[in-house]
Amino acid sequence: MPENAPILLWMRRDFRLADHPALAKAAALGRPVVPVFVLDEVAETYGAAPKWRLEAAIRHFAAELEKIGSRLILRRGGAQEVLLALAAEIGASQVLWTRAYDPDAIARDTRVKAALKQAGYAAESLPGHLMFEPWDVAPKQGNYFKVYSAFWRAVKERPVADLSAKATQLTAPKQWPHSDDLAGWQLSRAMNQGAAVLAKYAVVGEAAAQARLDQFIDTAIDTYKEARDFPDRPATSGLSENLAWGEISPARLWFAGQRALEAGAKGAEHFLKEVVWREFAYHLVYHTPRITSQNWRGEWDGFGWSEAEDAAVRRWQQGRTGVPLVDAAMREMYVTGTMHNRGRMIVASYLTKHMLTHWRIGQKWFEDCLIDWDPAANAMGWQWVAGSGPDAAPYFRVFNPQLQAKKFDADSRYVSRFVAELVDTPAREALDFYAACPRSWGLTPKDDYPDPVVGIDEGRKRALAAYENR
Ligand SMILES: Cc1cc2nc3c(=O)[nH]c(=O)nc-3n(C[C@H](O)[C@H](O)[C@H](O)COP(=O)(O)OP(=O)(O)OC[C@H]3O[C@@H](n4cnc5c(N)ncnc54)[C@H](O)[C@@H]3O)c2cc1C
Known part of the structure; x- marks a missing residue:
């Protein structure tokens, strides 16, 4: 492969430019980067509202990439076939992506990685969706935690990887490959008239997610513990929407919560604990994937x-x-x-x-x-x-x-x-x-x-x- 061979950056549920190890690695290598989203066998199974929100996330992120001289290429089909074909088409040597942990994504990613490696590409998945890799946190007995409180005690003092600044440039390839038209995918179709209603309430994109976090820290974290159970109060962060699509990293919530804790915010520890419930959920899904479809007990x-x-x-x-x-x-x-x-x-x-x-x-x-x-x-x-x-x-x-x-x-x-x-x-x-x-x-x-x-x-x-x- 030529030294300057492009890198394929496979985007999935990680639509952000900051705190993104795979994107940062691609940028640091200094070679042309082709970001791609594939409407693949996993994304095709998403429900109506997630598909609508996926479309919004893609549209927003593609515009952000344009601002730094890049693009988001859109392709539809089986992840393995699409990525192999696109890597060959652009003469890529390497494919990078952010790791996922649910059983459907793991099955897909395992297939894709093996096929890419067999075809001679370097294929690497990087962290970023979680703060604590599920296999890194283990109890003294057994290989995973079944109880949240023990999990919390095990992670609360663990170091979390540093945040990284927002990428400001991604080298473009000499020629961009063809991209599907987002509207043509009709991701909002199943929402019918509900799409216009959702659009009034959704808060889309990395900058909006950061603003949400800032506002929460400024106005609500202090009273979070008492107020978070009242459904009519704006007492929680609302960031689950952005975390779900990777528009903000959990580490960013973690560090903001830690700073608030140091500054004496009364609800800060409780907020950190809630962020760790998300980690615990992934810990469980990784170690006992049956939890997504069968009684865990x-x-x-x-x-x-x-x-x-x-x-x-x-x-x-x-x-x-x-x-x-x-x-x-x-x-x-x-x-x-x-x-x-x-x-x-x-x-x-x-x-x-x-x-x-x-x-x-x-x-x-x-x-x-x-x-x-x-x-x-x-x-x-x-x-x-x-x-x-x-x-x-x-x-x-x-x-x-x-x-x-x-x-x-x-x-x-x-x-x-x-x-x-x-x-x-x-x-x-x-x-x-x-x-x-x-x-x-x-x-x-x-x-x-x-x-x-x-x-x-x-x-x-x-x-x-x-x-x-x-
Ligand atoms: C039946 C049921 C289904 C749920 N389905 C989802 C889902 O599909 N997606 C989802 O993100 N959350 C789900 N939750 C968890 C929780 O209700 C939401 O994460 C929370 O309401 C999000 O609001 P927020 O961002 O304002 O949270 P905040 O109170 O601001 O908390 C900060 C973050 O901590 C995490 N968190 C908080 N509570 C929980 C929890 N109980 N479990 C896991 N993580 C948590 C979330 O990532 C959240 O964004 C579900 C809970 C129940 C009981």
Whole structure:
């Protein structure tokens, strides 16, 4: 290979110019760099909202690359075939990318790496998606952590790789290869009219993510510990959306949190702990990939969760369970593409416990609706609530949505913001729900508010009886 052979930089869920070891390495080598995104076998399986958000991330990142004299080449097809063909076409000698840890991505990347190496290319995956590689953190006994608190103790003092400055230049090749047209991929198609609604709420790109972090540190980290459970308060960072697409690195959150801790911010340690929950989720997914599709605890396999996508499940999906806090949270997700963490726990508990429906049904719906969809956090979150996961909530913890509302939405501001039927003058978000949801659902703000799918006490009793008799 000629000394100046181009480098292929394979972008996946890492759309940023700073803190990006693969991009930094490509830039430092001083050779031409061809960044490419492949709409491959893994990306093709993303749900409707993640695909919409992927399109937004690509569009934004491609424009950022142009500003530093580069481009994002778009290709569609099997990752292995596309990368082999593109590497040959541009005369590349090397392919670099950021490592991923979920089972589908690992299977793809293992295939791709072997094929590239066999064809004579240098192929290397680098860190950046996590702060702690899952194989680097191990307990004294056993090869991985099953309990979050022990994981936290093991990582809290560990050094985290330094941040790197934003790349300001990437050498362009003499001639750019052909790129598909992003619009032609129609990544927003499945969202229908919901796409325009999501666009009002999404916060896209590296600069916006950094601004979000700065604002959180300036205004909210101090009170984070007490305020983070109230769904109507702007008390959390909102950065899951940007982390999911790699528009900001977890290390950047970590260092900002550490600085705030040193400056005496009261909520800083709690924030760092939450950032480590994301690491823990990936630790689990890496060591026990079955967590994404099967009960992590095999003893739950015989439990009688229903897997039918019946009328009750449809009401849950549509935010029409008749339980205001559950419905507000489900509509928050439909409108904004994200849901407050407390809402996620409450709706997951209502589905898996009150409705005795399999967590996989909820996991799949979230996968279709969340713009911060993350394969590890979603799987861990669902199994944590259902009780079938590692370090899970005990089976007898059945969230009572009425008590939760009293505690965390006492003035009903959250419910009023999202549930039009319960107020005289619906808020913008409540009306956006009708603009976003499919016409086939036939919903209007004037509908009567329904009776509960399952009564709170009745559902709790039924769930406890089922859980105790498993
Ligand atoms: C059923 C269920 C499903 C979930 N699905 C997802 C998902 O698909 N994508 C996702 O990013 N998170 C998911 N979570 C975790 C959590 O709800 C979100 O990370 C959080 O609401 C994001 O808001 P934020 O960025 O304002 O968080 P902040 O409170 O500002 O926290 C900072 C960061 O810490 C991480 N974090 C916080 N809480 C958790 C947690 N419980 N688990 C893992 N990481 C956490 C996130 O990366 C978050 O951005 C799920 C939780 C549950 C219970």
